[in-house]
Amino acid sequence: MTEALRASDLAYGYQAQPVVNGLDLSVAKGEWVGIVGPNGSGKSTVLRMLARLLAPQRGTVWLEGQNIARLQPKSVAKRLTMLAQSQENALDMTVRELVRRGRNPHLRWYEECRGAHEAVVDWAIAVTGLERLQHRSLPALSGGERQRAWLAMSMAQTPETLLLDEPTTYLDIAHQLELMELIRKLNVEKGITVVMVIHDLNQAARYCSRIVAVKQGAVVAEGAPAAVFRPAFFRDVFGIEAKVFLDDGVPVYLPCGIARS
Numbered sequence: 001m002t003e004a005l006r007a008s009d010l011a012y013g014y015q016a017q018p019v020v021n022g023l024d025l026s027v028a029k030g031e032w033v034g035i036v037g038p039n040g041s042g043k044s045t046v047l048r049m050l051a052r053l054l055a056p057q058r059g060t061v062w063l064e065g066q067n068i069a070r071l072q073p074k075s076v077a078k079r080l081t082m083l084a085q086s087q088e089n090a091l092d093m094t095v096r097e098l099v100r101r102g103r104n105p106h107l108r109w110y111e112e113c114r115g116a117h118e119a120v121v122d123w124a125i126a127v128t129g130l131e132r133l134q135h136r137s138l139p140a141l142s143g144g145e146r147q148r149a150w151l152a153m154s155m156a157q158t159p160e161t162l163l164l165d166e167p168t169t170y171l172d173i174a175h176q177l178e179l180m181e182l183i184r185k186l187n188v189e190k191g192i193t194v195v196m197v198i199h200d201l202n203q204a205a206r207y208c209s210r211i212v213a214v215k216q217g218a219v220v221a222e223g224a225p226a227a228v229f230r231p232a233f234f235r236d237v238f239g240i241e242a243k244v245f246l247d248d249g250v251p252v253y254l255p256c257g258i259a260r261s
């Protein structure tokens, strides 16, 4: 197995309040890992450490075997990108201008986004279906279109690993599925490794190749969706009673109530 990303013994706390406690995680190239868990369990904090946006207070993140803390920011940005939960919506620029920003890690300070770089921008716009919207300004887009524009910017970075923090939160169900299908295409056709924090457990089961459940800042369960999503898992991790059905081998859960303690 070629490892895309590894976290060993990660710890982080805000104002001395521990949030992540000795978390270990290994992500193979080409995997799609879904990080799930209750509110406040530390998922976003973990993702931010994986993206080098937050320095762990203990432990190390390895990007393709190299200690991420020792890499130049540009070198990280060429290989890994993170799409945060919500973005700066008021940015007054066009979709194309935003997507061009994704090329910055690949450009020297004196270089402009031209030639082969513009071809990558064209590709990122095409793969996210934004051709018709590319000259629109960001504030004039719907939430779903704007989310796609930010994903296009991430794609223009041509990363090998894509980290996403609840990317479908503000989208209606059709746009949620559209975005998940697009990520599937990037994962399958381009071999992009995906690590996604996701609250919709049925979507996690349908799309992710592996589930990693985080509770109180540590991994409490992991494995293929069908192996992880059992009634006891929903009771232990989320404190709910749930029925689990299989739909073509994919687990589908139905929440039935708060677990009796």
Ligand SMILES: Nc1ncnc2c1ncn2[C@@H]1O[C@H](COP(=O)(O)OP(=O)(O)OP(=O)(O)O)[C@@H](O)[C@H]1O
Residues within 6 Å of the ligand: 014, 015, 019, 037, 038, 039, 040, 041, 042, 043, 044, 045, 046
């Ligand atoms: N900047 C911050 N300052 C202080 N506390 C913070 C900060 N960011 C997060 N926290 C706290 O750390 C804990 C973990 O937050 P985190 O966002 O990592 O959890 P999460 O699992 O992603 O939550 P959610 O599912 O609600 O998005 C929470 O209790 C949160 O209130």
